[in-house]
Amino acid sequence: MGPIQQSEALLLFAMARVTQPQVLVEFGFNQGDSAANFLRALPPSSAVHSYDISEMSRTLALKLKDRHPNFHYHHKSQIDFVPTDVADRSVNFVFIDAAHDLHINQATWRAVEPALAADAIIAVHDTGTWHRQHFLPIHETMSKENPERWLNSNEYQHQIGERQFVNWIVASTNFVALHFHASSVLRHGLTILQNKCLLPITTNEVR
Numbered sequence: 001m002g003p004i005q006q007s008e009a010l011l012l013f014a015m016a017r018v019t020q021p022q023v024l025v026e027f028g029f030n031q032g033d034s035a036a037n038f039l040r041a042l043p044p045s046s047a048v049h050s051y052d053i054s055e056m057s058r059t060l061a062l063k064l065k066d067r068h069p070n071f072h073y074h075h076k077s078q079i080d081f082v083p084t085d086v087a088d089r090s091v092n093f094v095f096i097d098a099a100h101d102l103h104i105n106q107a108t109w110r111a112v113e114p115a116l117a118a119d120a121i122i123a124v125h126d127t128g129t130w131h132r133q134h135f136l137p138i139h140e141t142m143s144k145e146n147p148e149r150w151l152n153s154n155e156y157q158h159q160i161g162e163r164q165f166v167n168w169i170v171a172s173t174n175f176v177a178l179h180f181h182a183s184s185v186l187r188h189g190l191t192i193l194q195n196k197c198l199l200p201i202t203t204n205e206v207r
């Protein structure tokens with residue numbers, strides 16, 4: 001619970017390694033697992049910015065900064081992103097894994113969206129459902145605390161705010177979504193968003 005799952009770390013690692021974002025912004029540092037994963041995937045020329053509001057995160061982030069000069073920790077809420085945080089550079093990759101709240105994510109989106117590169121990739125964590133057959137005792141306990149989050153008799157929406165946020169983006173912007181969800185394992189789930197566009201191509205026919 002808390003950090004991204006190892007399989008999800010693999011996916012995010014591969015996406016970062018393949019696309020090599022020059023500026024990556026992460027909302028939700030926690031103990032730094034996902035930030036360290038991005039830093040391992042990226043060259044020192046890529047700047048990784050992470051935001052959190054917990055004192056534990058502030059302390060742990062200092063240690064990560066010692067090892068990675070290209071890491072920048074911002075001790076403030078995700079909604080307080082300003083372009084000067086990233087030296088007014090375009091943001092190529094955003095990872096959202098912090099408040100898990102629709103309204104906070106919407107405010108964050110309004111703050112970040114003007115700074116996004118045209119082909120920016122947005123990864124939103126916790127958009128999947130937990131399938132009952134894979135529950136451990138902790139999932140039983142958590143699902144009993146918020147019984148209204150059952151989508152049906154088998155699927156539990158552990159972070160409904162992230163699901164609402166993704167639906168809001170798809171309904172109100174030009175972004176399209178690809179969901180990395182699973183029913184065969186206990187998966188928190190990731191959604192990848194990117195502006196819908198046609199690839200530019202030459203008009204001359206190539207023979």
Ligand SMILES: C[S@@+](CC[C@H](N)C(=O)[O-])C[C@H]1O[C@@H](n2cnc3c(N)ncnc32)[C@H](O)[C@@H]1O
Pocket residue numbers: 002003004027028029030031032033034035051052053054057076077078079097098099104
């Ligand atoms: C699920 S944890 C992040 C896990 C981390 N991404 C990882 O995979 O290792 C969520 C974090 O978001 C932070 N958080 C909650 N509300 C926030 C807000 N409004 N702004 C920034 N961080 C917030 C919490 O303090 C917590 O550390």
